[in-house]
Amino acid sequence: MAQVAALGVLTGWGESTGALPADAALAAGERRVVALARPALDGARFRRATRECLLGVAAVEAMLRDGGLGREDIRGERTALVYVTAAAYGASNLAFIEAASGQGTLHFPYTAPSAVPAEVAIEFGLTGGYVILIGAAPATLDGLWQAATLLARGRCDRALVLAVETFEECADLYARGRWLSRGPLVEAAACALLVPGGVTVTETEPQDGDLATLARQRAGETLACEPLVALALARDGGRAPAWLTGQWRGRRVGLQLSVLEQAASA
Amino acid sequence: MALLRAEPVSILAAGVVTPIGTDLDAFWSGLIGGADGISTIERFRVDDLRVGRGGEIKKLRAPRAVEAPRCRATALLLAAADDLLGRARLAADPARVAVVVGTALGGVEELERAVESDRGPRAAAGALYDSPAYALAARLSARGPVLTVSTACASGATAMGLGADLLRDDRADLVVAGGYDVLCRFVMRGFDALRSLTRERVRPFDRRRTGLLLGEAAGLVLLARDRETRGRRLGRLLGHASTSDGSHIAAPDPHGRGLDLAIREALAEADVSAADVDFVSAHGTATPLNDRIETTVLKRVLGERAHAIPVNSIKGAFGHTMGAAATLEAIMCLLASREGLLPPTAGYEEPDPECDLDYVRDAGRAQRTRVSLSTSLGFGGCNAALVLEGVG
Numbered sequence: 001m002a003q004v005a006a007l008g009v010l011t012g013w014g015e016s017t018g019a020l021p022a023d024a025a026l027a028a029g030e031r032r033v034v035a036l037a038r039p040a041l042d043g044a045r046f047r048r049a050t051r052e053c054l055l056g057v058a059a060v061e062a063m064l065r066d067g068g069l070g071r072e073d074i075r076g077e078r079t080a081l082v083y084v085t086a087a088a089y090g091a092s093n094l095a096f097i098e099a100a101s102g103q104g105t106l107h108f109p110y111t112a113p114s115a116v117p118a119e120v121a122i123e124f125g126l127t128g129g130y131v132i133l134i135g136a137a138p139a140t141l142d143g144l145w146q147a148a149t150l151l152a153r154g155r156c157d158r159a160l161v162l163a164v165e166t167f168e169e170c171a172d173l174y175a176r177g178r179w180l181s182r183g184p185l186v187e188a189a190a191c192a193l194l195v196p197g198g199v200t201v202t203e204t205e206p207q208d209g210d211l212a213t214l215a216r217q218r219a220g221e222t223l224a225c226e227p228l229v230a231l232a233l234a235r236d237g238g239r240a241p242a243w244l245t246g247q248w249r250g251r252r253v254g255l256q257l258s259v260l261e262q263a264a265s266a
Numbered sequence: 267m268a269l270l271r272a273e274p275v276s277i278l279a280a281g282v283v284t285p286i287g288t289d290l291d292a293f294w295s296g297l298i299g300g301a302d303g304i305s306t307i308e309r310f311r312v313d314d315l316r317v318g319r320g321g322e323i324k325k326l327r328a329p330r331a332v333e334a335p336r337c338r339a340t341a342l343l344l345a346a347a348d349d350l351l352g353r354a355r356l357a358a359d360p361a362r363v364a365v366v367v368g369t370a371l372g373g374v375e376e377l378e379r380a381v382e383s384d385r386g387p388r389a390a391a392g393a394l395y396d397s398p399a400y401a402l403a404a405r406l407s408a409r410g411p412v413l414t415v416s417t418a419c420a421s422g423a424t425a426m427g428l429g430a431d432l433l434r435d436d437r438a439d440l441v442v443a444g445g446y447d448v449l450c451r452f453v454m455r456g457f458d459a460l461r462s463l464t465r466e467r468v469r470p471f472d473r474r475r476t477g478l479l480l481g482e483a484a485g486l487v488l489l490a491r492d493r494e495t496r497g498r499r500l501g502r503l504l505g506h507a508s509t510s511d512g513s514h515i516a517a518p519d520p521h522g523r524g525l526d527l528a529i530r531e532a533l534a535e536a537d538v539s540a541a542d543v544d545f546v547s548a549h550g551t552a553t554p555l556n557d558r559i560e561t562t563v564l565k566r567v568l569g570e571r572a573h574a575i576p577v578n579s580i581k582g583a584f585g586h587t588m589g590a591a592a593t594l595e596a597i598m599c600l601l602a603s604r605e606g607l608l609p610p611t612a613g614y615e616e617p618d619p620e621c622d623l624d625y626v627r628d629a630g631r632a633q634r635t636r637v638s639l640s641t642s643l644g645f646g647g648c649n650a651a652l653v654l655e656g657v658g
Contacts, residue, residue: 048515077509077527081510086394086396087394089395090377090393090394093374093377093393093452094377094381096452096455096456097377097378097381097452098381107515107516108455108456108457108459108460108516109460109515109516109645109646110515111374111452111456112370112416112418112645112646113395113416114416114417114418114644114645114646114647114648115515115645115646117510117646118510118514118515118645118646118647119515121510121511121512121647122512122513122514122515122647124512125512126510126512127509127510127511127512127523127524127527128509128510128527129507129508129509129510130417130508130509130510130524130647130648130649131415131417131424131428131508132415132416132417132424132646132648133413133414133415133416134369134372134394134395134396134414134415134416135396135412135413135414138411138412139396139413139414142411142413145435145437146428146431149431149435153270153272153535154270155507155531173377173380173381173390173393174390176380176390203437249396249400249412251400251411251412253411
């Protein structure tokens with residue numbers, strides 16, 4: 001059993017679900033990518049960090065604000081971190097490929113998808129369970145399920161499910177592969193804090209006319225972030241439990257999860 | 267909350283493709299026979315790199331039943347799958363067969379190609395790291411969950427652990443789990459720039475060790491619920507844990523705290539103690555830092571018994587195969603139990619006072635083992651541990 005205690009949602013439209021337009025496709029107009037700016041985070045430690053790393057940190061901070069929590073509330077080995085992305089490593093991979101050998105080369109470890117959760121773990125002192133999944137919305141549903149499993153087995157007291165998606169640097173590439181997504185591509189970073197309680201997290205038949213459709217309509221194509229945007233919309237609408245659906249590469253997955261209502265809207 | 271013991275999961279069969287053997291039998295023969303899988307890389311340009319050697323698979327057999335894929339990562343996975351399918355049948359409803367594979371690099375070589383050319387959408391889609399897993403699921407006609415794990419060089423272990431969880435939570439009846447990665451210019455350039463690659467021989471835990479060499483491989487295992495397993499099995503996965511260091515983007519935590527926690531949690535999940543561990547398959551990359559930290563952690567977690575447990579690293583034989591490494595090492599543990607033989611740590615000759623465990627050397631060692639511990643580390647502060655039981 002697990003429930004969502006706090007949610008942080010950043011998208012190319014702004015922070016929280018309140019910033020989402022009614023119709024993302026209409027609001028995007030001719031834009032193929034609705035970008036998120038690089039967060040201005042202080043500290044020499046971030047000098048090499050990529051934009052997607054900083055977005056991951058910013059999403060966790062947004063989640064803490066939402067839940068009225070401090071950093072000390074999540075620090076340590078009793079917090080698990082589950083990170084999901086379909087594409088947020090693309091920019092660093094591309095930069096590394098395009099860089100002249102030895103000249104201004106991106107520090108190689110930042111090309112790994114694990115760079116984003118690593119920076120988050122370092123920043124917030126997260127030293128517990130660790131899972132990194134690659135894929136779009138179904139992978140995030142798998143991540144939520146894995147977080148619930150870790151909670152149920154007593155492997156952690158709380159779990160962060162973090163998703164980050166960036167597209168701007170690889171926009172031309174994604175335009176070639178547009179059959180993978182329905183667009184507009186909207187950059188996003190979102191984080192859910194899961195704690196014990198609520199309903200049993202169960203795999204369900206995907207729901208028609210569900211939150212995923214609403215999330216895509218309101219936010220645009222946010223790939224791995226979509227279920228977390230959907231959770232925030234579910235909370236706004238007072239839907240508990242939330243019935244989430246994810247679809248990617250022909251795989252369609254459904255999941256049921258509770259969202260606590262007492263937290264302020266993200 | 268107390269850590270709960272997890273239900274063991276059967277490992278029914280395995281399939282591999284490696285630089286020292288392109289099927290399971292050849293892989294085992296190579297490990298025991300002292301095969302050297304390291305060679306000059308021929309498949310792409312390396313003349314501008316400090317080090318141009320690695321564990322390259324020179325001849326990759328064409329996959330059965332499907333067209334040879336352009337993507338080498340997918341080709342490796344399909345070759346390992348062919349080997350697996352030659353040893354076991356996927357006797358389950360396809361909707362209940364899951365695929366969980368780990369990778370550090372995914373199809374990044376496809377991104378290099380996509381950037382260089384304008385080959386249309388297929389190149390772009392192939393560049394996404396989860397593309398090879400979906401190709402494997404299609405080859406297996408598996409319609410259950412398809413997960414791609416990327417806990418860097420610990421990916422193969424995390425994938426096996428998540429695969430076991432899918433079975434325990436009844437999300438699948440069979441899981442094909444494992445890991446893969448290719449040698450490509452992208453990763454060679456990266457490790458070359460980090461000066462992690464050695465110009466000498468790879469010597470895990472040796473006093474003269476100067477770094478690692480990379481390799482390419484794929485390893486897959488077929489997992490099933492233990493209580494439903496009838497007939498032969500290769501062994502059992504008793505416990506798993508993957509943890510974060512929260513310490514450094516590329517280097518392991520200097521005190522090995524994340525690895526320490528991963529081992530303790532995996533042992534607890536397996537409900538075994540240090541006294542039960544017969545063998546340790548170490549990550550053993552042969553970098554000065556990794557091997558020293560790993561030795562320290564093993565001594566701390568296993569206590570007095572650490573010095574009595576044989577330890578090996580097989581990375582000296584064919585390089586560090588990144589996402590494939592942990593799965594290959596888990597398979598090696600099970601084969602070692604079955605055969606009563608521990609493969610040697612290729613390259614290990616001169617003891618290091620800081621690495622003072624019982625490393626298996628020379629021609630290997632005849633020894634009966636039941637419970638093995640396999641450890642893995644990766645970029646991003648990733649750690650993983652597996653506890654395995656063989657059927658020797």
